[in-house]
Each structure stands twice: as C-alpha cells, then as structure tokens.
Amino acid sequence: EPEVTQTPSHQVTQMGQEVILRCVPISNHLYFYWYRQILGQKVEFLVSFYNNEISEKSEIFDDQFSVERPDGSNFTLKIRSTKLEDSAMYFCASSSGYGYTFGSGTRLTVV
Amino acid sequence: EDQVTQSPEALRLQEGESSSLNCSYTVSGLRGLFWYRQDPGKGPEFLFTLYSAGEEKEKERLKATLTKKESFLHITAPKPEDSATYLCAVQARGDYKLSFGAGTTVTVRA
Numbered sequence: 001e002p003e004v005t006q007t008p009s010h011q012v013t014q015m016g017q018e019v020i021l022r023c024v025p026i027s028n029h030l031y032f033y034w035y036r037q038i039l040g041q042k043v044e045f046l047v048s049f050y051n052n053e054i055s056e057k058s059e060i061f062d063d064q065f066s067v068e069r070p071d072g073s074n075f076t077l078k079i080r081s082t083k084l085e086d087s088a089m090y091f092c093a094s095s096s097g098y099g100y101t102f103g104s105g106t107r108l109t110v111v
Numbered sequence: 112e113d114q115v116t117q118s119p120e121a122l123r124l125q126e127g128e129s130s131s132l133n134c135s136y137t138v139s140g141l142r143g144l145f146w147y148r149q150d151p152g153k154g155p156e157f158l159f160t161l162y163s164a165g166e167e168k169e170k171e172r173l174k175a176t177l178t179k180k181e182s183f184l185h186i187t188a189p190k191p192e193d194s195a196t197y198l199c200a201v202q203a204r205g206d207y208k209l210s211f212g213a214g215t216t217v218t219v220r221a
Contacts, residue, residue: 006154031207033207033208041213042212042214043198043200043209044211045209045210048207050207056206056207056208058208089152098160099145099157099160100209101157102154102156104154105154107152
C-alpha cells in the first residue's frame with residue numbers, strides 16, 4: 001500500500017537553529033499538508049500546498065515557517081529559527097482530493 | 112470556526128465488551144468527516160470518511176455512522192489490538208484542511 005515517508009524520525013536542535021523536515025508524498029497525490037501535534041494536544045493544521053503554492057495556512061504558520069516542493073517527489077517544511085515551543089510531532093500528509101494519508105511523523109525536540 | 116468535540120476522553124474496555132465513541136461537530140457545510148486511529152508515537156492511520164447524514168461504513172470490528180451534528184464509532188467485541196487513540200476530524204466545503212478533535216484513548220484489557 002502506498003505510504004507517505006518522513007525523515008528524520010527524530011531531530012534534536014538547539015534553540016535558534018534552522019531545521020528542515022522532509023516528506024515524500026504518495027506519487028499521484030496533488031495536495032500536500034503539514035500538521036503538528038504538541039505532546040498531549042490536538043493535531044493542528046499548519047499549511048496546505050497545491051499546484052506549487054500555498055493554498056491555505058493557519059495562524060501558527062508565521063514567517064518562521066516555509067514550505068517547498070524542490071523536485072517532483074519531495075515536500076519540505078523549514079523552520080528558520082526554532083523556539084522551545086516548536087517542539088512537537090510534525091506530520092506530513094498527502095491527498096488525491098478524497099481522504100488523507102499521513103506519514104509517521106518527525107519528532108522535533110528544541111533544547 | 113470549525114469545532115470538533117470527542118467523548119469520552121478515555122475508555123477502558125474488557126475484551127469483547129462493545130462500546131461507542133462520540134464525535135460532535137460544528138462546521139459551515141460539511142465536506143467530509145474522517146475517523147483515524149493513532150498509536151503512540153505514530154501518525155494518524157485512516158479508517159473511514161463519511162460524507163452525508165445517514166451514511167454508515169464498516170471495517171472489521173469498527174462501524175462509523177453520521178448524523179447532521181455528530182458521528183459515532185462503534186467498536187464491536189474489541190480485542191487488545193484495538194487499543195489506540197481514535198481521532199475524529201472534519202473538512203468544511205471549499206476548505207483544504209482537517210480540523211481534529213482531541214481524541215478518545217481506548218484501552219482493551221484481555
């Protein structure tokens with residue numbers, strides 16, 4: 001069964017450092033998303049991406065965040081200057097338009 | 112703003128003891144209601160999508176139903192491997208994102 005692949009599975013970074021989280025969506029999907037889940041809290045929407053541009057973003061997705069689809073297969077989330085409160089599980093998801101498939105996530109720990 | 116409320120927060124069941132989880136929602140025009148299963152440290156795993164009131168879907172011991180205000184996930188004769196957090200999410204018409212509830216953590220004891 002096709003799956004969404006995320007790397008790394010766990011990343012530890014120092015406050016103020018830049019991190020890039022990587023995702024390989026399902027190959028024939030057209031819609032791509034990033035969500036995050038702070039420990040013990042709800043899964044929260046960050047951003048959606050379609051046709052090589054951001055289609056929707058949440059209040060969380062401020063100027064510190066950016067997304068990119070650098071080639072035909074990868075989809076990345078960059079956090080420019082990490083804060084302690086950015087520590088969370090980050091999930092990538094892709095969709096053909098009906099239903100989403102989520103990756104296993106990257107656990108980001110900011111120290 | 113879309114709102115999703117799940118109850119109960121936690122449910123402890125004996126193996127074979129059937130029960131139901133509730134998801135109440137408020138959305139400006141429902142495009143779809145989604146149920147996911149999430150194991151600790153993992154991503155949400157898709158279970159069902161429901162699109163209109165009266166719709167029902169089944170998969171093994173799970174059955175999801177939908178009304179205009181809520182959805183139920185029925186677990187029939189659960190087994191320990193059904194232990195997980197079950198998440199409900201809604202997508203509004205014309206919207207891209209899913210809005211999630213906080214989940215119900217189900218523990219099934221042998």
